[in-house]
Amino acid sequence: MSNRSPLFFLLVGDPFLRQRKIEFLIKKLIPSEKHLYEILKIDLKETSLDSLIGQARSFSMMAEKQIFLVREPKELKKDDCERLEAYMKKPADWSYLLFEADQLDERHGLQALMKKYGEKIVCDMNDKRRDLDLLHQKIKQENRQMTREAWQLLEERTGGHLTLMDACIEKLLIYVSEKDVIDAPAVLQLSDKLLAYDTFDLTNAIAEKNPKKALEVFEYLYQLEGSGIGVIGLINWQLKRLWQAKVIAKEKGERAVGQNLRISPYRLSGFLRQMASFQLTELEHAFDELFDLDWKLKTGTLNGRIALEAFIVSLASPRQRTPALSV
Template sequence: MDEVIKIINDLKAGTIKPIYFLMGEEPYYIDKLTEYIENTILTEEEKGFNQTIIYGRDTTIEDVISNSKRYPMMAERQVVVVREAQELSRTIDKLEAYAENPQLTTVLVFAYKYKTLDKRKKLVKLIAKHGVLFESKKMYDNQVGAWINKLLQGRGYLIEPKANAMLVEFLGNDLSRISNELEKLQIILPKGHTISANDIEYNIGFSKDFNVFELQNAIGSKNQLKAYQIAQYFAENPKDNPMVVTVSLVFSFFVKILKYHGLKDKNPKTVAPILGVSPFFMKDYDLALRNYPMKKVSSIIASLRDIDVKSKGVGANALPSHDLLKEMLVSIFS
């Protein structure tokens, strides 16, 4: 995010490069930077003649270069944006000659999603020399919570730890989807509001009481009644709670508990980053640590592996979710 802020600050300060090659596995920042350049480099009056949007699947590198070599009309610059530029990956090396001597009155933007250029190639060095080469890397799941906090602070909101965890649990590291859901909340909630689990449930549709996050808490605290109630809800709503996902997340929970058992230093501030969880939730992991000795955790992990295989239809004659969920909880609580 720091690199994104630097690029935007440079643009605001008038330090505008002739090439912006935005690439990588995480499309969120590529989209945001592309959008920012489209919206700010030219005035609305200038865009009509001087802003060109091209799609990779509908063009060639030669056409992109031809458009980029044109001079602006009644403006200081023109902007050429190549969306879905990864469609040009097979011929992208043909950009080399242009990158060596780019048109200084053109701002050429490549939105090159889900892929990266080979950094050993001359093209990469030329783009870095004359323009901006930005790689948008996929964020790890354990980094997303902090990203949500920072994003909301910038927009004038706060979020409760549980609500934050719900978003990460249900949306993973899909930053674009998380941002879109938060934008919906911003329309409904006043600035300065602290987003709660209730806000998430009522406005986004994730149940605050019947989700994998609450299932983990019930399992960790050995609250069998609650765990079976959640399992019943999952069995009745299989589309919203796929068995494969449920088993995977419970498996991950116990792997963290096993890792926690193996740590000599059990200081919550030290343990939280190692486990990849928020310090706010360490009390739940502490409780699970006391409730499940290491030997039991190892046994549970082995059982969950078997259930995971069965949930994928291997050697189980397609057992219904209800039976698999019951088997999972029996193996945990027995």
């Protein structure tokens, strides 16, 4: 392979982290100020490999570069991999192929092709921990410390969004320039200035069955994230914590929730009230709907903003109904 960036990638692992990696990868491969690019979503359960290769070889009339997000690579058989290798030997240098899957057998032919012609990226929680370690190191390099409560509060207010956490830390290092320790009140004060709402506010509006407020918070988060998929990741993060809290509270009592989920004392009472407003079955139903919505957005079968608005209104309505996703 040459020293230039490869044209082929295989991303496997956690869907939310995978999406973050894809967003980062696109910015790295095609800086927006240099090229126009088009993103095309392919499902190999519905589209043949030959059709994918044909589209990749065709120059886009709309943009200089093309990015193909390819789902279900496990559908590729041995003869498919042979034809794919023939393309990889003489690819169209204006097309990037990003294959993604929750998991893929190491013996699958695509794994060998990536070793030879592309790059494999594993997206698991260890990746996020490494990224969090880098943020910790940034604070240490400035000879500062952040209390455990402050760190927990920062994660909660940003929904664990690493880019937002990094931006907040940059501001905090300036804001607390005369202090050695960054504490929870400092995080709370600064995050209130930077963030009008967070995912806690969204699920709180849903718990209170206030669709108007829920939509207001959603619109803010949508603008902040810049994509429907990003908002889905934030909602999933908070709903997952609420579900875990329900299970922990049932098995060990409410006192164990804050410790096990590392909920900031500044948010614990509000979080417990929110937890009590949801039933386990309600949260599990929301997960199913969210998973289905995420897939439809990624395959381009739904308008992201409209579908998410319908989903939010459905959850926040006094009576639970299945969202109208046909748009």
